[in-house]
Amino acid sequence: MKLKHKIAALTALPVFLQASLTMSCTAAKIDSTEASVLSKETTAFYENWKNKYLVQDTYVSDETQYYVWYSEEKYSGNNVSVPVTVSEAHGYGMLITASMAEYDTQAKYYFDGMYRFFKAHPSDIGSHLMSWQQCDNGTELIDGANEGSMTEGFCDSATDGDMDIAYALLLADSVWGSDGEIDYHAEAIAVINDIMKYDVNHEYWTVALGDWVSECDKSDPYYSATRSSDFIVQYFPVFAEVTGDENWMKVYDTTYDIINTFVDEYKTGLLPDFIIRDSSGNYIPSPANFLESDYDGYYYYNSCRTPWRIGMDYLVNKNQDSLAFINAINSFMIKDTGNDPWEIKAGYKPDGTPVEDYNDLCFTAPFLVASACGDNSKWHDEVRDTVINYGDDVYYGDTIKMLCLIADDGGWLVPETTENYPFGDINMDGSFTVADIVLLQKYLIKKEILSIEQGKIANVYEDNKINCFDLVLLKNSYLS
Known part of the structure; x- marks a missing residue:
C-alpha cells in the first residue's frame, strides 16, 4: 500500500484493469532510493511558486495551517473582506507538495499544514468536503463571506477542489504512510465517499458543479449541468478501487461519452466551460452567463485545463478515448497556431473561432501534457520552451504550469490502491488454486x-x- 508510483516521462506501464475492461491504470514503480526525475527548471520554479503562493494562516495560533494565496490581495482595513484562497487552489497545493516529497524535505510539513486548513473549512453540505472560498476580514479567514461580508455565511463546495484534495490524500498515504498523526488514507476515503454522495448526479452519473447541486430540484438547469474542467478522469478508476464503489466507473464512462460527443461534433477537442443536458438528453454548450460569464459556452478559463486533465488519463492509463480527444485538440491547435504555442489564444468557440486576441499561460501550460501524449516532438518542445520562458504570471497560470511541469517531467504520482495477491489468485484468498x-x-x-x-x-x-x-x-x- 505504501509503494510510491510515478508515470515515466511521456510513457507508462500497465498495472491495473477495471471491471468493464475499457482502460488500465498505469504507473512506473520506484523505490525511495531512486533519484528524482524532476528537471532543474521544475525544481527552480517550485521554489518560486512556494515562496510566492504558499502562505501560513497567521490568525491561527494553536496549530500550523497553510493555504495557497490565489487572489494576491490583502485585507485593507476598510470593513470589506477580501478573498484569499479557494478549494481549487488548495487542492492544487496539496497535489504539488505531495508530488515534491522527494525534492523538498519540508513537503510533509507544508502538506500537513494544508490538511489542517482543509479540515478547518468544511462545506456546510458535505462535511468531508471543503468550503469553496475563504476570505480575510482582518481577524480571521472566514467562509461564505458574500460580497465582502465581514462575517461568515453559508458555504458549499466545488467539485474539482474536492477531487484534487481526495487524490492528494491518497498520494500522502503512499508517500508518507498513514500511521502517524494523520490517517491520510481514511481521510481520503471519507472525502471520496462525500464526493460520490454530493458531487455526482446519480440519475445521469455525471460530475456535478459542487455539493450545492445535490439540493437543486430536478427542474433546475444546474441539476444536470456539468463543467468540463471537472473531467479529471484519471482519478475515477482510482476512487473506484480504493472505495470498492464501482459507480465511479459509471461516472468514468459517462464522462467520456460527453467528451466523445464534442470531439465528434466539432472535431477541435475544444470543450466549453459549462455543459448542459437538453430536453432530448443531449449534452450541449451552456448559454451565456449560465454561471460565470458571457463565455460560459466557450473554451475559456475553466475548460482551458482540459488538455492537462483529460490528457493525464492517457499518460497514466493509456485510455484511447483520451487519446482521441488529445489528437483532436493537438491537431487543431498546431494548425491554428502554425506550430507556434505563443499564438494559442485565451479562448475559443467550440468550432475553433477565437474569442480573444491574446495568449495566457493557463491556456498554454496544459498543452505540456497534451503534447506529451502525441507523437509530434517538435510541438512538445515548442510548448515546453514557451511555458518555461513565459515570464511572471499570476496564481492561476503559475500553478497550472507547476502541475504540468511535474507531469511532463514524469514526476506525477499514482497511489498504490490494492494489496498484492499471488499470481492467479482471482478469488483473493491468498493462494492460487x-x-x-x-x-x-x-x-x-x-x-x-x-x-x-x-x-x-x-x-x-x-x-x-x-x-x-x-x-x-x-x-x-x-x-x-
Whole structure:
C-alpha cells in the first residue's frame, strides 16, 4: 500500500484493469532510493511558486495551517473582506507538495499544514468536503463571506477542489504512510465517499458543479449541468478501487461519452466551460452567463485545463478515448497556431473561432501534457520552451504550469490502491488454486462476476481483456 508510483516521462506501464475492461491504470514503480526525475527548471520554479503562493494562516495560533494565496490581495482595513484562497487552489497545493516529497524535505510539513486548513473549512453540505472560498476580514479567514461580508455565511463546495484534495490524500498515504498523526488514507476515503454522495448526479452519473447541486430540484438547469474542467478522469478508476464503489466507473464512462460527443461534433477537442443536458438528453454548450460569464459556452478559463486533465488519463492509463480527444485538440491547435504555442489564444468557440486576441499561460501550460501524449516532438518542445520562458504570471497560470511541469517531467504520482495477491489468485484468498480457475471459467460463461480487483488479477495475459487466453495461461501455469 505504501509503494510510491510515478508515470515515466511521456510513457507508462500497465498495472491495473477495471471491471468493464475499457482502460488500465498505469504507473512506473520506484523505490525511495531512486533519484528524482524532476528537471532543474521544475525544481527552480517550485521554489518560486512556494515562496510566492504558499502562505501560513497567521490568525491561527494553536496549530500550523497553510493555504495557497490565489487572489494576491490583502485585507485593507476598510470593513470589506477580501478573498484569499479557494478549494481549487488548495487542492492544487496539496497535489504539488505531495508530488515534491522527494525534492523538498519540508513537503510533509507544508502538506500537513494544508490538511489542517482543509479540515478547518468544511462545506456546510458535505462535511468531508471543503468550503469553496475563504476570505480575510482582518481577524480571521472566514467562509461564505458574500460580497465582502465581514462575517461568515453559508458555504458549499466545488467539485474539482474536492477531487484534487481526495487524490492528494491518497498520494500522502503512499508517500508518507498513514500511521502517524494523520490517517491520510481514511481521510481520503471519507472525502471520496462525500464526493460520490454530493458531487455526482446519480440519475445521469455525471460530475456535478459542487455539493450545492445535490439540493437543486430536478427542474433546475444546474441539476444536470456539468463543467468540463471537472473531467479529471484519471482519478475515477482510482476512487473506484480504493472505495470498492464501482459507480465511479459509471461516472468514468459517462464522462467520456460527453467528451466523445464534442470531439465528434466539432472535431477541435475544444470543450466549453459549462455543459448542459437538453430536453432530448443531449449534452450541449451552456448559454451565456449560465454561471460565470458571457463565455460560459466557450473554451475559456475553466475548460482551458482540459488538455492537462483529460490528457493525464492517457499518460497514466493509456485510455484511447483520451487519446482521441488529445489528437483532436493537438491537431487543431498546431494548425491554428502554425506550430507556434505563443499564438494559442485565451479562448475559443467550440468550432475553433477565437474569442480573444491574446495568449495566457493557463491556456498554454496544459498543452505540456497534451503534447506529451502525441507523437509530434517538435510541438512538445515548442510548448515546453514557451511555458518555461513565459515570464511572471499570476496564481492561476503559475500553478497550472507547476502541475504540468511535474507531469511532463514524469514526476506525477499514482497511489498504490490494492494489496498484492499471488499470481492467479482471482478469488483473493491468498493462494492460487483450482478454485481460481473455476471462478474464471464461470465468469467467461457469465455465471459469475468479477470485482475490479479480481479483474486485475484475472488479466494474466496482460492484454487488458479477460478471455480464453487468460484461462489457458492460468491452466498451464497451474499444471506446471
